[in-house]
Amino acid sequence: MRNRLLSFLSPVALLVAWEALVRLKILDIRFFAAPSQVLGRLVAMAASGMLMDDVSISLQRIFLGFLLGALPAIALGMLMGLSSPVRALLAPIAAAIYPIPKIAILPMIIILFGLGETSKILTVALSVFFLVLLNTAAGVLAIDPKYFDIARNNGASRWQIYWTVAFPAALPSIMTGCQLGMGFALTVIVGTEFLGADRGIGYRIWTSYQVYDIETTYAGLVVTAVIGWLLTILLQEIEHWIIPWRAAGQVRTSSVHTSSQEQSSMKRYAGIWLKAVRPFSFTASVIPVVLGGAAAAYYGFFNPWLFLLTLVGSVAIHAGTNLANDYYDHMKGADGPDSLGPSKVIQQGELSPRAVLGGAILAFALGAAIGLYLVSVAGSFIFWLGVFSILAGFFYTASPAALAYIGLGEITVFIFMGPVIVLGTYYVQAQQVSWPVVLLSLPIGFLVAAILHANNLRDIEGDRAIGKRTLASILGRHSAVIEYAILLGGCYLFLALIIALGIAPLWTIIAFLTLPTAISLARRAASTVDTKILNGVLRRTAQLHTNFGLLMIAGFVIGLFVK
Amino acid sequence: MGCDWANEMIGMAPAAAQAASPKIAVQHLEFAYPGARGGTIMALAGLNLAVPDGQFCCIVGPSGCGKSTLLRLLAGLEQPTRGNIAVRHDNPALPVNSMVFQGDSTFPWLTVRENVAYGLAQRHVPAALRVARVATFLDMVGLRSFSDAYPGQLSGGMRQRVSLARALANDPEILLMDEPFASLDEQNRLLLQLELLRIWETERKTVVFVTHSIDEALLLGDRVLLMSARPGRLLLDELVAFPRPRDPYTLKREAAFGDMAYRIWELLRREVNRARDIEMQGVA
Numbered sequence: 001m002r003n004r005l006l007s008f009l010s011p012v013a014l015l016v017a018w019e020a021l022v023r024l025k026i027l028d029i030r031f032f033a034a035p036s037q038v039l040g041r042l043v044a045m046a047a048s049g050m051l052m053d054d055v056s057i058s059l060q061r062i063f064l065g066f067l068l069g070a071l072p073a074i075a076l077g078m079l080m081g082l083s084s085p086v087r088a089l090l091a092p093i094a095a096a097i098y099p100i101p102k103i104a105i106l107p108m109i110i111i112l113f114g115l116g117e118t119s120k121i122l123t124v125a126l127s128v129f130f131l132v133l134l135n136t137a138a139g140v141l142a143i144d145p146k147y148f149d150i151a152r153n154n155g156a157s158r159w160q161i162y163w164t165v166a167f168p169a170a171l172p173s174i175m176t177g178c179q180l181g182m183g184f185a186l187t188v189i190v191g192t193e194f195l196g197a198d199r200g201i202g203y204r205i206w207t208s209y210q211v212y213d214i215e216t217t218y219a220g221l222v223v224t225a226v227i228g229w230l231l232t233i234l235l236q237e238i239e240h241w242i243i244p245w246r247a248a249g250q251v252r253t254s255s256v257h258t259s260s261q262e263q264s265s266m267k268r269y270a271g272i273w274l275k276a277v278r279p280f281s282f283t284a285s286v287i288p289v290v291l292g293g294a295a296a297a298y299y300g301f302f303n304p305w306l307f308l309l310t311l312v313g314s315v316a317i318h319a320g321t322n323l324a325n326d327y328y329d330h331m332k333g334a335d336g337p338d339s340l341g342p343s344k345v346i347q348q349g350e351l352s353p354r355a356v357l358g359g360a361i362l363a364f365a366l367g368a369a370i371g372l373y374l375v376s377v378a379g380s381f382i383f384w385l386g387v388f389s390i391l392a393g394f395f396y397t398a399s400p401a402a403l404a405y406i407g408l409g410e411i412t413v414f415i416f417m418g419p420v421i422v423l424g425t426y427y428v429q430a431q432q433v434s435w436p437v438v439l440l441s442l443p444i445g446f447l448v449a450a451i452l453h454a455n456n457l458r459d460i461e462g463d464r465a466i467g468k469r470t471l472a473s474i475l476g477r478h479s480a481v482i483e484y485a486i487l488l489g490g491c492y493l494f495l496a497l498i499i500a501l502g503i504a505p506l507w508t509i510i511a512f513l514t515l516p517t518a519i520s521l522a523r524r525a526a527s528t529v530d531t532k533i534l535n536g537v538l539r540r541t542a543q544l545h546t547n548f549g550l551l552m553i554a555g556f557v558i559g560l561f562v563k
Numbered sequence: 564m565g566c567d568w569a570n571e572m573i574g575m576a577p578a579a580a581q582a583a584s585p586k587i588a589v590q591h592l593e594f595a596y597p598g599a600r601g602g603t604i605m606a607l608a609g610l611n612l613a614v615p616d617g618q619f620c621c622i623v624g625p626s627g628c629g630k631s632t633l634l635r636l637l638a639g640l641e642q643p644t645r646g647n648i649a650v651r652h653d654n655p656a657l658p659v660n661s662m663v664f665q666g667d668s669t670f671p672w673l674t675v676r677e678n679v680a681y682g683l684a685q686r687h688v689p690a691a692l693r694v695a696r697v698a699t700f701l702d703m704v705g706l707r708s709f710s711d712a713y714p715g716q717l718s719g720g721m722r723q724r725v726s727l728a729r730a731l732a733n734d735p736e737i738l739l740m741d742e743p744f745a746s747l748d749e750q751n752r753l754l755l756q757l758e759l760l761r762i763w764e765t766e767r768k769t770v771v772f773v774t775h776s777i778d779e780a781l782l783l784g785d786r787v788l789l790m791s792a793r794p795g796r797l798l799l800d801e802l803v804a805f806p807r808p809r810d811p812y813t814l815k816r817e818a819a820f821g822d823m824a825y826r827i828w829e830l831l832r833r834e835v836n837r838a839r840d841i842e843m844q845g846v847a
């Protein structure tokens with residue numbers, strides 16, 4: 001479990017370190033393109049159609065060459081395994097040719113077939129052929145002879161024995177040969193395209209290197225890696241599909257489903273995940289992003305595509321944080337099965353802790369990819385903002401510092417779910433820092449801190465019992481209630497301030513419509529110790545945050561059109 | 564009977580003459596495996612045996628004495644080194660024999676259903692008939708709900724039952740069964756013994772049944788053969804005359820049953836010891 005997190009974190013850490021080293025000019029930018037620049041180049045290559053063109057021609061060569069090599073190899077390999085004369089005839093030749101690096105044969109192939117497509121496909125075919133041939137033959141030879149006896153005793157003819165015994169029994173080694181061959185095919189095609197090609201991913205890497213277009217070279221490497229990875233996954237999927245008994249045998253306990261059962265369980269599964277990411281909490285990140293976008297638009301900067309990316313990226317990271325929170329709270333024992341806040345999917349056994357952690361990693365990976373792209377567009381500031389956000393998210397609950405466990409939860413949330421998101425979104429649009437924007441982000445910062453505080457107020461006894469030191473459990477109920485009121489009050493105070501300073505359009509005054517709710521919430525929180533009622537306070541504080549944010553956004557949008 | 568009709572169609576001898584000729588006739592059978600350093604291992608030497616049509620014939624003998632080898636020879640999977648084997652094939656529409664192999668003999672790449680249907684599929688039995696037969700025998704061995712599972716998902720005993728169902732679904736003239744119940748639990752063994760008895764009593768197939776359990780041989784068989792230590796010959800050949808249908812618990816309480824079991828055990832014990840001596844010498 002821990003290992004899985006580590007194996008996700010190590011490449012991320014490497015990327016971040018790399019990016020940081022380039023941005024700090026410790027690595028020479030002429031030789032080491034920053035990850036964000038590479039991603040930016042990739043997107044540009046994709047947009048111009050060049051990427052599709054290179055990838056499709058390379059893939060076409062790989063697939064044609066693979067089929068041309070693998071299919072005869074399987075047929076001949078079967079023969080070699082089944083018939084000892086054929087084996088005696090072919091084995092020495094195969095053994096002699098197999099170790100020659102196939103790329104070394106390329107000159108001969110070019111002499112015979114010229115520089116066109118044929119010679120590239122043939123080189124791939126040749127490198128695949130011997131691997132598949134030898135693996136197939138070995139697979140057939142390794143078949144337990146009892147299976148042939150059983151088949152004969154059941155009346156199978158010679159031909160039927162090939163099809164019903166020899167072939168399926170050798171399939172696992174045939175697939176192994178194909179997987180190895182596919183890896184070779186990729187290597188060989190890139191090498192071949194270095195030499196004599198006018199298109200293709202290898203060609204792109206080589207020509208960009210020659211003109212010192214280092215970003216494109218890296219982009220080509222990344223694409224090659226991704227292709228290799230996708231081909232591996234593709235072959236694994238095919239293997240699952242044509243060798244179903246292998247996967248089935250590995251999980252002895254797995255019960256036998258009918259397909260309709262599987263479908264309904266798929267639906268149920270999707271529902272569980274939807275519950276696990278806690279979409280109702282997304283407003284906490286969606287509202288500040290939209291506010292930042294609205295503010296940017298109000299000040300005259302707006303790129304809808306970048307805005308959409310920011311929105312999706314921050315929701316992905318929010319979902320990842322929720323999942324990671326569930327996971328770590330579960331591991332620390334903070335949430336029992338009857339705890340009211342989190343999604344309870346782990347506690348109720350609907351998802352394994354492992355699955356939840358995997359989901360978190362996936363969501364973070366999506367968020368990180370989008371973040372990297374935004375860095376390539378908007379530059380260093382977004383990068384450092386992102387690094388600090390990631391660190392904050394990590395230390396929020398994850399050991400060892402666990403900000404949420406030492407009374408720093410509210411302040412962390414205030415900073416990162418308020419000014420940081422609003423300013424970050426604004427920066428992606430405007431590519432400049434603006435102090436007024438920081439100021440206008442403070443009201444919803446207060447409200448999001450109030451949400452967390454309401455949560456901690458409700459859980460005050462439980463948190464004390466397990467030694468989770470939140471601000472509420474440190475201050476005690478009396479002071480905590482006062483703090484809740486201060487957070488709500490701060491929100492409206494700063495709203496008044498930014499309107500007075502002319503930072504926000506006058507229209508944002510409509511956000512004051514929520515003031516009565518805020519006052520009644522503060523009273524309510526002060527007058528009860530009932531967990532149920534406090535739970536209601538928590539829910540309505542979150543609602544208040546949403547409504548207040550929407551009204552403020554509306555104020556900006558109206559201000560945009562009615563000047 | 565269907566058999567007679569088929570025999571007349573292909574111009575074979577009338578039923579009366581056939582009754583005289585045994586279903587399986589083995590004469591002076593010798594079989595040697597190639598051994599280490601160019602030598603040979605004599606598995607069977609001078610074995611004579613005649614099994615009449617419809618007999619349930621049980622074979623016991625020490626481990627390594629050549630029981631499985633004999634069955635493989637009867638199935639035509641090996642050719643005798645010396646002597647000869649004659650097996651009468653009466654109905655060409657049916658397979659002459661089906662073997663339940665010793666140990667696990669399911670195909671891992673076929674589902675339970677496909678394993679049971681394997682022989683039928685090779686002989687191109689019409690699909691509807693195939694489905695019906697497979698369902699019948701999967702029910703019989705209690706694996707209906709595992710139809711779509713792969714053998715890798717089953718326990719050893721369950722796999723053994725799949726092999727059993729496959730042999731029975733083939734509907735052969737001769738059933739060759741090599742310790743078919745050896746890896747089963749006590750309850751399933753009893754249930755399947757009774758089920759096999761029921762099938763045999765209605766269909767009267769010729770059965771050659773290898774077992775290590777004397778009780779099982781006496782419960783199931785019309786006749787029990789005891790093989791000597793390697794090279795295997797017949798040491799004892801007795802008819803088991805208990806009336807049918809037999810019930811295991813009442814049968815075991817009869818004095819005649821106990822006497823016979825004890826007599827065979829005495830002989831078998833001597834052979835087992837002798838077999839050990841032979842194998843020890845082989846090692847030395």
Ligand SMILES: Nc1ncnc2c1ncn2[C@@H]1O[C@H](COP(=O)(O)OP(=O)(O)OP(=O)(O)O)[C@@H](O)[C@H]1O
Pocket residue numbers: 596597598604605606624625626627628629630631632633665793
């Ligand atoms: N494939 C083989 N190659 C060489 N020798 C073999 C082979 N199979 C069996 N033998 C020899 O033949 C002898 C008889 O083997 P067989 O399998 O017929 O014994 P068995 O009576 O069925 O024993 P068990 O009760 O343990 O199954 C054994 O002693 C063994 O040494």
Ligand SMILES: [Mg+2]
Pocket residue numbers: 630631632665741
């Ligand atoms: Mg045996």
